[in-house]
Amino acid sequence: MSNNQFKRGELYSVINGMATTAVARRLQKNFRNAGLDITIEQWSVLYHLWKEDGLSQLELGNRTFRDKASTTRLIDNLEKQELVVRVASKDDRRINLVYLTDIAKPLQQITYELANQTMNEALSNISKEEIEIVKNVFQRVYDNLTSKDLS
């Protein structure tokens, strides 16, 4: 069905940037309005460290869907703001383990609240079932494109 194909191709340009960017911008704005001087990219790293502290840079990159170069700079900036420290692993000195500082720890509560609040705004009038479908579709799209990795 070439008609269906066309609609699918069109889909990308329609959705790209639209919803996810809008949410990201709003969350960033909410951080700023609350006096928090962190980017949402930095927050996405902190988020995973709050769940599990002391991850390697590579693992952080995997969990936040970034390559290692991007992860390096993000952690550079987080370290500059003293939210995070790099500690070389004793077992394997190639590995940097990334740990939260005492400055970063109290940010968890506030930023979670702002994220919840932002998502409630974004998802008001959207049902649980729809959200589940979106999550599920996203996961399958991701799997479709990463399982068979063409280089």
Place this chain on the structure above:
Amino acid sequence: MSNNQFKRGELYSVINGMATTAVARRLQKNFRNAGLDITIEQWSVLYHLWKEDGLSQLELGNRTFRDKASTTRLIDNLEKQELVVRVASKDDRRINLVYLTDIAKPLQQITYELANQTMNEALSNISKEEIEIVKNVFQRVYDNLTSKDLS
């Protein structure tokens, strides 16, 4: 329901970057493999010009969800590659109308095909109904966050 709230807050960090970034990366890779030297961001501008040539920068920014500064630089780069030209409007000399060049025009066909192909890969095993729900949810999320614009 604070339980529901928490899940919603969590949603952002889970989906952010995942699916849309994966699609963007794959499409970029497919462009490159086909010998096309344009970024997906540039393509998103060309896409709207193929649909309607001679839009103002501001209008292009609206349609591609970008602020005017980002639009300026994108068009700078498109102009550098001679894919586009700026023409000052006769009616209002503040306005730049952006027109496709003869170099850009033949790219439409190839890039559409690559976009279709990429989306078919991304959306294989995902039903039309699910795609409709995702599109619809994205639109409503966007509307939720842009109607009442807090500054």
Place this chain on the structure above:
DNA sequence: GACATATAGTTAGTTATGCAACTAATATAA
């Protein structure tokens, strides 16, 4: 043990993003 290969992270170079402050042109108001 020595040499080749793989892995974790860094750096250089290019593009893109957003905000804020700016210029130039147009519209509004006195």
Place this chain on the structure above:
DNA sequence: TTATATTAGTTGCATAACTAACTATATGTC
């Protein structure tokens, strides 16, 4: 008609993205 405000676009500054080439440490093989 002059002064003020608004609008379209540009520029400076900072962060972030990806690729490719690099360094340093670890591993595997002979």
